Every structure is written in structure tokens, then in C-alpha cells.
Amino acid sequence: MKLTKYAGTLAGRELGVELGGGTLGMDDFIEDFYALDGFADTEYFETLKRYGVDTExxxxxxxxxHAGLDLVRACITWCVRGDRFCDGCLRAYVECGFVDRCLLRLKEPDEG
Incomplete structure (x- = not known):
């Protein structure tokens, strides 16, 4: 999956940092997220509630x-969309390791 290439790489990156032949910064992550047709969970808030995730x-x-793909998609969507409403939201979830945990789960085969 196109997003898993960012696992373990986002926390230390700034927007637009050059990495050899291109960038793997937050802006690229967001662009790749939106480019994945059908990946974003347009009902992410409802998905999180359905799984009992406390969004407070x-x-x-x-x-x-231990989550399935639908919950991981909702979590990543929450982080990316949250940044549109609160500048720095995505960065905070990256720095605490949450986005990496989501991306690493995407790399694993679905167990259920």
C-alpha cells in the first residue's frame, strides 16, 4: 500500500524536506492519502463510534x-482530516507514534 512507505519516517520530518530524489514529508503523506481512491473513510467519525473509540x-x-482495516482507515482519516480543522493535529499524532502504529498495522496481513 502506498501509505505504508511512511511507517517510521514521518516523526522526524518537516514539510518538504529533501530526501535524495524527492521528499517524504508530511505534505507527501497527505497527498498520497487523498490519492488512494476509496481509502479515506468518509464516515470516519461514525466508524470510530461504532468501535467504541473515545474521541473526546x-x-x-x-x-x-489489533484493529481491522476499516478501523485503521478511520483512525488515519481522523488524523489527516483533523489537521484541516486544527493546525498541527496530524503532526501531534505523528510525534506520539499513533500514525506509525496505524501504518504498521496496514503492513500486517489481516487476521480477521
Missing amino acids: NGIDSCDVE
């Missing part, structure tokens, strides 16, 4: 290591 104080306590 953020979602970084969500057990994405």
Missing part, C-alpha cells in the same frame, strides 16, 4: 495494533 480527548489510545 483524541484517539491515540485506540488499540490499532
